[in-house]
Amino acid sequence: MFKKLGKKQLLGILTAAAIVVTTVGSFAVWDTLSASKNASLTLDKPVTVTAGAEDVTFTAGARTLETANTYTADNLKFDVSMGDNAVTNPQLALETKVIIEENSTKTDVTDAFTISLKKADTELTGGVDTTVKDGENLYTVVLTPNEPSEPNSNPNYTKVLEAATAGTALKVEVTGTLSAGTGE
Structure with a gap:
């Protein structure tokens, strides 16, 4: 029933038992x-x-014959919360897109317009506000259709004319992206 252990095996078991007893007994x-x-x-x-x-x-x-009309929105607001000194030299880049949505199709016709972005009466160079402040920032967007110099040279302008004739509303999307500027 029991197997007789050799001297080496017995010595190994006794050494292991001594290590366990020493380790357990080291701390009070x-x-x-x-x-x-x-x-x-x-x-x-x-x-x-x-x-x-x-x-x-x-x-x-105001419409004038043979002159492209302008379309203005002066109530575009972006609320910015920058925390305590989290953004040095903050700037808000405003990207404007003009889109025709028909059924499930979206057509970007931004290139058929001249787009001007302003804060108060100051034009934003490249659509970037370098005077963005913590809190509410109010902007003005002015869109003017660009009639191409060559008839039918801009297919998007033709699509804009077709949308105007059909009474289709265009979607204007302005995205504001905050970043840290490189200078003051």
Whole structure:
């Protein structure tokens, strides 16, 4: 039933038992072998850019025969929250797209327009606001259809004319992207 152990096997078992007994017996019950410390961590609020909730409405300028009309929206708002000094030299790049949506098809016709972006009465060079502030920022968007110098040379302009004739509303999408500028 029991197998007789050799001297080497018996010595190995006794050595292992001695190590276990020594390890267990090294610390007293009252010894403190670990500790924990709790701390409170408050994360910074995130940097956010939010488009204003109000509807943006374009109004047409006064029509003049043989002159492209302008369409202006002066109530485009972006709310910016930059936190405490999280963004140095903040700038808000505004990208404008003009789209015709028909059925499930979207056609970008931005190249058929001249687009001007302003903050107060100051034109934004390249559509970039280098004076963006924490809180509400108000912009004006002015769209003017570009009639090509050669008839039918811009198929998107032709699509814009077709949409105007059909009474199809165009979708204007302005995206504001916040970044840190390189200078002041």
